[in-house]
Amino acid sequence: MVGDNGAGKSTIVKMLSGVVKPDGGQLFWQGKSFHPSGPDAVRDAGIETMFQDLALVNDVDAPGNLFMGQEPMKRWLGFLPILDRKKMRLETERLLDQIKIKLQSVDRPVRLMSGGQRQAIAIARILLSAKAQLMIMDEPTAALGIQEQSKVLNVIRNLHAQGLSILVISHNLEHVFPSPTVSWLYRAVVSRPAWPQMKSASRMSSN
Numbered sequence: 610m611v612g613d614n615g616a617g618k619s620t621i622v623k624m625l626s627g628v629v630k631p632d633g634g635q636l637f638w639q640g641k642s643f644h645p646s647g648p649d650a651v652r653d654a655g656i657e658t659m660f661q662d663l664a665l666v667n668d669v670d671a672p673g674n675l676f677m678g679q680e681p682m683k684r685w686l687g688f689l690p691i692l693d694r695k696k697m698r699l700e701t702e703r704l705l706d707q708i709k710i711k712l713q714s715v716d717r718p719v720r721l722m723s724g725g726q727r728q729a730i731a732i733a734r735i736l737l738s739a740k741a742q743l744m745i746m747d748e749p750t751a752a753l754g755i756q757e758q759s760k761v762l763n764v765i766r767n768l769h770a771q772g773l774s775i776l777v778i779s780h781n782l783e784h785v786f787p788s789p790t791v792s793w794l795y796r797a798v799v800s801r802p803a804w805p806q807m808k809s810a811s812r813m814s815s816n
């Protein structure tokens with residue numbers, strides 16, 4: 610989905626993820642009318658969202674951010690429940706490996722990490738949900754350098770190849786062009802222009 614600043618892209622994302630209730634209109638998910646009661650209901654339905662601000666907790670490390678609110682526990686001495694840090698760490702490394710992103714250490718607070726590394730943690734957090742069928746990413750490349758952008762775009766392509774549906778929000782027509790469908794958002798009105806129009810718009814934007 611493409612659109613200018615303030616067109617309403619993030620607002621639509623918040624509606625799709627159950628954070629904001631629409632004033633009007635209808636949501637459909639997998640062919641059925643969808644009335645989520647809130648973000649948990651949306652996640653239960655298999656829709657995961659990466660918000661524009663990434664929604665990470667800066668002073669917490671990567672495993673802590675990934676498992677926030679769903680921390681695995683184990684029993685110490687057979688009865689005392691404690692956090693299973695080892696499992697959190699191994700799972701974090703496995704997910705980052707799956708998206709081919711390397712961190713020197715997963716144990717540092719995320720505020721010490723680069724934009725691309727933080728982005729990777731936000732993506733890995735979505736992958737943690739076994740139920741995910743649709744992944745919504747609001748401006749996943751906006752704050753990144755060219756090299757990091759192409760890494761994140763590769764991650765998106767890989768995930769799509771693994772069968773996940775992905776809705777990417779972007780300003781950048783070149784980033785959305787490989788996708789099968791593009792919706793164009795202009796002053797909160799969604800349209801689906803024909804491909805030749807899109808391509809000429811892309812040429813204009815890169816000129």
Ligand SMILES: Nc1ncnc2c1ncn2[C@@H]1O[C@H](COP(=O)(O)OP(=O)(O)OP(=O)(O)O)[C@@H](O)[C@H]1O
Pocket residue numbers: 612613614615616617618619620621661
């Ligand atoms: N909580 C809010 N209350 C009132 N107006 C808001 C609120 N959040 C956003 N808006 C307004 O709604 C419009 C759409 O904002 P939105 O954040 O959805 O745009 P966007 O397409 O995501 O823009 P960008 O490309 O800059 O991220 C803007 O005019 C914005 O000022």
Ligand SMILES: [Mg+2]
Pocket residue numbers: 618619620661747748
């Ligand atoms: Mg936005």
